[in-house]
Amino acid sequence: MLELRGKAVAEAHKKILLEKLGALKENNTILSMAIILVGDDKAAAMYAKFMEKTALQIGFGCRRITLPTTATQEEVIGVVQSLNEDPSIHGILPLMPMPSHIHTDAIIDTLAPKKDIDGLTTYNIGRMTCGKPSLVPCTAKACMAILAHYNISVAGKKVVVVGRSQVIGKPVALMVLAQHGTVTICHSRTADLPGTVKDADIVIAAAGKAHMITSDMVKTGAVIIDVGINDLDGTTVGDVDYTNVSKVASAITPVPGGVGSVTTTMMLESVYEAYQLQKAGDIHA
Ligand code: NDP
Numbered sequence: 001m002l003e004l005r006g007k008a009v010a011e012a013h014k015k016i017l018l019e020k021l022g023a024l025k026e027n028n029t030i031l032s033m034a035i036i037l038v039g040d041d042k043a044a045a046m047y048a049k050f051m052e053k054t055a056l057q058i059g060f061g062c063r064r065i066t067l068p069t070t071a072t073q074e075e076v077i078g079v080v081q082s083l084n085e086d087p088s089i090h091g092i093l094p095l096m097p098m099p100s101h102i103h104t105d106a107i108i109d110t111l112a113p114k115k116d117i118d119g120l121t122t123y124n125i126g127r128m129t130c131g132k133p134s135l136v137p138c139t140a141k142a143c144m145a146i147l148a149h150y151n152i153s154v155a156g157k158k159v160v161v162v163g164r165s166q167v168i169g170k171p172v173a174l175m176v177l178a179q180h181g182t183v184t185i186c187h188s189r190t191a192d193l194p195g196t197v198k199d200a201d202i203v204i205a206a207a208g209k210a211h212m213i214t215s216d217m218v219k220t221g222a223v224i225i226d227v228g229i230n231d232l233d234g235t236t237v238g239d240v241d242y243t244n245v246s247k248v249a250s251a252i253t254p255v256p257g258g259v260g261s262v263t264t265t266m267m268l269e270s271v272y273e274a275y276q277l278q279k280a281g282d283i284h285a
């Protein structure tokens with residue numbers, strides 16, 4: 001059984017990114033991202049800190065904008081608009097969840113598409129759906145980067161994605177489809193989840209339910225990408241029962257140490273891609 005460690009993937013991508021940044025530095029260009037945090041969600045605050053640390057370590061600039069829970073929708077939109085127009089900021093990441101009085105769809109669609117480094121805007125989702133180059137959700141990108149790094153092709157394979165969220169399930173399914181996999185998307189209303197997963201050559205689990213994928217649901221030799229991050233009695237675990245599924249699978253990502261270790265590097269890659277798009281033309285389209 002091959003353990004698909006995320007660190008090796010992240011390091012390989014960082015190396016290439018550092019070379020690109022080095023070339024930009026010679027022209028006195030420093031890439032910068034902005035993180036918008038609204039309210040007091042602990043997980044979002046922790047992620048913001050971690051993202052900022054990783055960005056600074058690699059040589060990116062990072063501006064963290066924190067607004068109180070009482071911030072109005074107009075105030076948040078105002079922050080996004082000013083970052084859109086700020087030429088020193090190349091990527092913007094509004095962190096979720098935001099307080100319930102904020103309409104996050106409106107915040108997201110205020111983002112300039114070419115600064116939308118997590119591929120959340122309707123514009124970028126539309127482009128991805130049409131198979132056109134676009135900024136894409138970074139966790140989905142991380143899943144594909146892991147498969148590519150370990151030379152696991154999805155072409156012609158039966159790929160089952162568990163979860164249909166806008167940030168992981170749907171985009172990763174589209175990415176697999178673009179690489180010629182035969183995709184099935186499962187969700188909470190799927191009638192026969194065990195039977196469907198059992199048929200898969202590759203399983204991408206992104207449901208947010210601790211250990212929901214058990215060894216009896218997995219075909220011998222299947223490849224497992226576990227996106228889930230769950231707390232189980234104080235321990236961080238994935239959606240896959242790693243201990244038992246690893247006895248059946250041919251390759252599997254650990255949690256922690258798998259997909260999560262690659263996502264922040266994908267985000268920084270997206271800042272670089274966003275910069276290239278901005279250089280090529282108008283930031284709004
Ligand atoms: P969401 O809650 O937005 O979506 C979960 C999806 O899983 C939904 O489509 C839901 O179905 C489906 N689902 C839930 N329960 C079941 C079930 N019993 N059977 C089948 N499908 C089910 O979660 P996210 O997509 O945001 O996140 C998924 C997981 O990934 C979480 O654990 C999260 O912490 C983790 N994550 C990991 C990251 C990383 O870098 N590794 C980054 C971001 C998130 P329905 O649509 O019908 O409700």
